[in-house]
Amino acid sequence: MQMPQALSDAALAAASKEARAIGVPMNVAIMDVGANLKAFLRMDGALLGSLDIALKKARTAALFAMNTEAIGEFCKPGGTSPGLDATNGGLVVFAGGIPLHDAGGIFLGAIGVSGGSVSQDFQVAAAAVEAARSAQTEGETEWQ
């Protein structure tokens, strides 16, 4: 199922609002179930180097339908899958990437946030996830 723009708009708006609330400009990336970019925003003053990290967090969480830090468990020292993070063109395996679901619990993709501390990134992504779940959406816009 495709991610409707109504959902990515809601997630992006919620992430921006939370980032402003904590005073940390963020890079926010949203990818669909195909791990293809749906929406992106680099807020004024957000770290340039976090652009790639936000993209890779969204990609990582979308590819595995799992929080980025959960994937990190598999590839940490002693984990089951050493080098997992080097697959798929390079994953990012610390917090800030979270899967997105609609109100019905359908998996639609993921959001990745980067620009602050790891806990701040997670906080902003979580706010977006919550907003996406609450978004009333009728699915993708129909084009005649």
Place this chain on the structure above:
Amino acid sequence: MQMPQALSDAALAAASKEARAIGVPMNVAIMDVGANLKAFLRMDGALLGSLDIALKKARTAALFAMNTEAIGEFCKPGGTSPGLDATNGGLVVFAGGIPLHDAGGIFLGAIGVSGGSVSQDFQVAAAAVEAARSAQTEGETEWQ
């Protein structure tokens, strides 16, 4: 000078509005003067293969501060610069990428639009450029 989000927001909104007006879902990418991504949107139903084209159109126009189709003149058969389009990781040299300036005429980056016919892409990008020029912006948001 950095591109303020107020300007990329205005450009993205204008592009979306024009795309809906003509009934063609578009990929819209906005890059700053360093050719780094500032904002992106893939509208519902927009062609997936046009995602990369929109990014490359924005990148091409930002790198050369010139419309993408103008750059195409240099590398067409008999042009002065054969193979120019293979530089910079691959340029896109047909219409749909246009530089963005603020109300004072300062070059701030570029927009790239892809998803319809080339003339539709250009039309949507041009609407965004016009909106950016009219946007009242005080520069980047200040963070305490």
Place this chain on the structure above:
Amino acid sequence: MQMPQALSDAALAAASKEARAIGVPMNVAIMDVGANLKAFLRMDGALLGSLDIALKKARTAALFAMNTEAIGEFCKPGGTSPGLDATNGGLVVFAGGIPLHDAGGIFLGAIGVSGGSVSQDFQVAAAAVEAARSAQTEGETEWQ
């Protein structure tokens, strides 16, 4: 804000002078706020393998507006961001990359130095940063 050549010239000259003073030939790279190359010099006898390191140090410090070794803290064992150094095409996270600011404290990019011991690289980069801060510059050269 773009980095004026007057500033990169001053930084490069100071780095070369310090490198000669300690008798260690260096690779010196300077990037702007968009992490795009502004100036580069490989001094006679400088290690070839340090060319890429100097470029990546400058890129790393420009992308995060932070000293390279400070970024290393985030991705060392037990740090908050394992694998951070694999983002952005590969960062270099030991000393020798330092942000550059003008006399007014405006962030303009970064310098990366490589060719000697890490402490020598840092010493040469620091001398360049000091020179850049003292440089009297009226901004970029105007072209009619």
Place this chain on the structure above:
Amino acid sequence: MQMPQALSDAALAAASKEARAIGVPMNVAIMDVGANLKAFLRMDGALLGSLDIALKKARTAALFAMNTEAIGEFCKPGGTSPGLDATNGGLVVFAGGIPLHDAGGIFLGAIGVSGGSVSQDFQVAAAAVEAARSAQTEGETEWQ
């Protein structure tokens, strides 16, 4: 034989002087016989997209010890080597890259210039080549 900095300094200074004389800011790259970067300068206002072109012109001319436009003859329609320009990570095969020799005629690398029209790029590169040939250099600096 390695390229002494005295020669790359002379070439870079002559290129800058010629670029200012014609009022066109240029990207100037100098590579040694190993096709490795020796020196680079992006003059204030020089097109960002020409950065990669200058690097590739210098690389192309250094790799083949030949002017870039001469290499273009081999891969133009009807030429002997179709696709030659796609080798070596992508060559640039229009004018602006020229081999560098010292006063004794020894091949030491190449210069690549980009930022203006192709004929302007060639003019600036040619001025640098002339300056390099006239430079009195005792070879690379000796380090004790």
